[in-house]
Amino acid sequence: MQNRPDLPRSAINPQLVWTGFIAMCVGMFMAILDVQVVATSLPTIQSALDIDPDQMSWIQTSYLIAEVVAIPLTGFLTRLLSMRWLFVTAIALFVFASIGCATSGSFGELVAWRVLQGFSGGTLIPSVFSAVFILFPNERQAVATTIAGVLAVLAPTVGPIVGGWLTETYSWHWLFLINIVPGIVSALVAGRFLPRQRIDFSELRHLDGLSLVMMATALASLELSLKEAPTSGWTSLYVMSLLALFIASGCFFVWRGLRQARPVIDLHNFQDRNFLVGSVLSFVLGIGLFGSVYLMPVFLAFIRGHNALEIGATMLVTGIAQLVTAPIAVALEKRVDARLLSVAGFALFAVGLGMSAFQDPRSDFGAMFWPQIIRGVAIMFCLLPPTRLALGTLSPDRIPDASGLFNLMRNLGGAIGIALIDTIIYTRSEPLGQKLWERLQSGDAETAAFIGAPAQIMAGHMGAFDANATAVLDPLIQTAASVEAMNEAWLSIAILTGCAILFLPLARKIEPPQ
Template identity: 35%
Template sequence: MTTQLPPSVPAPLTGARFALGAIAVALATFMNVLDSSIANVAVPTISGNLGVSVDEGTWVITLFAAANAISIPLTGWLTQRIGQVRLFTGAILLFVLSSWLCGLSPTLPILLGARVLQGAAAGPLVPLSQALLLTTFPKEKSSSALSLWAMTATVGPIAGPALGGWITDSYSWSWIFYINVPVGLFAAAVVWFLYRDRETATHRLPIDKVGLLSLIAWVAALQILLDKGKDLDWFNSPVICLLAVFAAVAFVFFLIWELTEQRPIVDLRLFAGRNFLGGTVAISVAYGIFFANLVLLPQWMQEFLGYRSVDAGLVTAPLGIFAVVLAPIMGRIMPKSDPRVLATLAFIGFALVFLMRSNYTTGVDAHTLVVPTLLQGIPTALFFVPLTAIILSGLSPEKIPAAAGLSNFVRVFAGAVGTSLLSTGWSNRTIMHHARLMEQATPYNPVFLDSITSLERSLHVSADRAVAFFETKLTAQAAMLGLNDIFWLSAVTFIAIIPLIWVTKPGKGAGAGAAAAGH
């Protein structure tokens, strides 16, 4: 056992130290959240510069999310072994190093390796930033600490796409990663200076190595399967079949081991509670759809509408406006409200937004793109806090850290899986619509022949060039119809998972209290 520190709670920071500490911790959170979305609009540019397809480029997003998901359950164990402050500072510095490596990457495999390291380093940042903020603020102002954290976390969707687009268009995609270096170094230096004498007690606890390795095995195999399935024609490929079998066997082994291990790395017994089960499944499915659409929308705008990266970022940026404005209000209404009602309203709001988008056309204007994105900020503000309250409601204090870690793991991994599934679904629906539209493009269809003739005359090109131009327009139309299908499916799914919320029974006032305790 290492040096045992007194169990007393450190006094809150005051004056300039308080302001500087809150800013530094918030910056670390902002850097993490920003990096989960800043690459979204840059994927087409990164893919082009590295000589790979956009589908392969989405690995930049999904592998970060998968590595992040795997590292989250380790936060509790690492905190007890290393200490809260040392772990938080070390995670920031590792995040800075991996960001620098991302910017230097000359090939996709090297970039993906750096993104995996970056995602792993990001895992402890979110839960530890919440914990450090709570020690920075006086106990009676803990709700203000959580509001600051929520506002910082939701600024990412505002700044990420717009900032990423501007940097990509004005400089180079590498700089979307390089900007983390000065921010991270400043945050790490301030946190270490202010908090190093407030370190938590450490213990030499054994780690569930078998559970960790099996977790990595099935998550990695499943993620590769989802990302490469489309390129390899799914289960017609022996590689995909082998990955599916390996992932299934590793997952079953993981379940059996964790349910029988005395000190499991992931406490699966928490799923026996109806609040935890219903809330975790609901928030994970919802987040998977939410995050996947944040990836697909800017891709479509750049590939088929001709938007620059910065323009696509500006169109998606309004998502965070209502989320930031409503965050402090949520802190006040949560203790007086049934979290199930708020979560239900959020899901209905998401469904309405996606229904609005399901009627897009290839001639859609910027205003029609921005309005649903702006309105989506309202259900986003109603989304996380009530469902977190439901998940943690009724749990004893000693189980809340494990429950928060597990629910975050499932949610973040669902974001990676959702991106892969909806990306594949969009591609498949685009192919189907393309085939149906091409059925009409035959020499025996007078309408098609008239269209080609009209293009020849208006564009002053040959028949072959006119046919190629027609094919480009038809592909864009097929992609639009395919994406509309994804939007419609997203809306239906949000309505379909509402019953999961009402399976839960959070006690009156317990939800908000649990959420606060969990944070």
């Protein structure tokens, strides 16, 4: 594949590059933060715009579908517009769409702006990680990756507290308006300080429109099927039709892409063993990272009854641990084999996820503290070394496509992880509740303590409960059954995260950056 030549690193002023790169990271942070702050305030938006409860999830789904379609297109868009102009255009559209969201007066109008917001925001993450390996020499890549990685995983952590505070202090409009000033500043700074390359409109002549449509169809149908499967059932006609559409369009896209000299996305990157292993690790990290960020607010909101501000304060523990660990991760990456660091990171992350699989209906900040600390420490070792494995040995002209695929794998892992979690919660809560009733009726003291059954009801009890006792115990058992289902979900994603270690022996050793 022919690409425009990259600007030699020796010709770039290091201070100016760092300034432009930091601006890119700020734009990426705002795009990731936007997803979480909106998620915490959906009920407020629903009430304000009089949205049907069945349609409310489309506020998020429309953004996520557009984002997942945009991510793998980052390579093509970089070749077309250059890294500098792609970022400036994407962040400008993101700001414009944010203004549109804030001024929306109806459900349809808001969803339309969310699509544009998701598509423009989707290119920002892979653009930033591409910049790490294109702009910086080996000895600076670990620091640059750390800055990008910290912001990428910190945004979902601080999202609930930011969203809750904005909604309670001001209004839901500010969930979108906060993007304007940082977005404009990052666009101006990046446009001024990033290396200048020419726009190459000849790339449009090589764009395969049919492959683009097939890719978008495959990714959109997969996202929709994963969203609907937990509630509608994996074997429902609607979900099965979506999965069939995903398989058919996806297979056609792969077949066509592998046969073309200038494909929309260069799937040949997967022939590189280290990139393949790194992408698998990125996929697995998505399951654990997105899964944990999803499960904690669900538990704290529906089991403990906390508001968005309280949830955000609890989840800050992970972010603080991650920030403290970041400089240690950078120092170790310069001295230790990336494969060994990845093994340690994923093993520790799996332990942190597994520790949350033993919660009861009264678990709160104290019970969640150490699991969050361990996960926060582990995250940087699950992100930095796999990124180097995947992208660190590729030539600069291959990195934009590869970065898009690498980040797409993490998002797909997150979507599948959340679908798995929802499926477990929806399908396991009822049978677990029945088992709790059976154990309670047999006089099991441990079960009574777990659900928090009043002592006066359990005193000397054996057999069926009367109507009054049943009325008291039923909500307790439903809550306890939901907790047990969530514990099974925690354990499932912990096991899947641990399985990432099995792939690391397949990777080749790469020398740590000096």
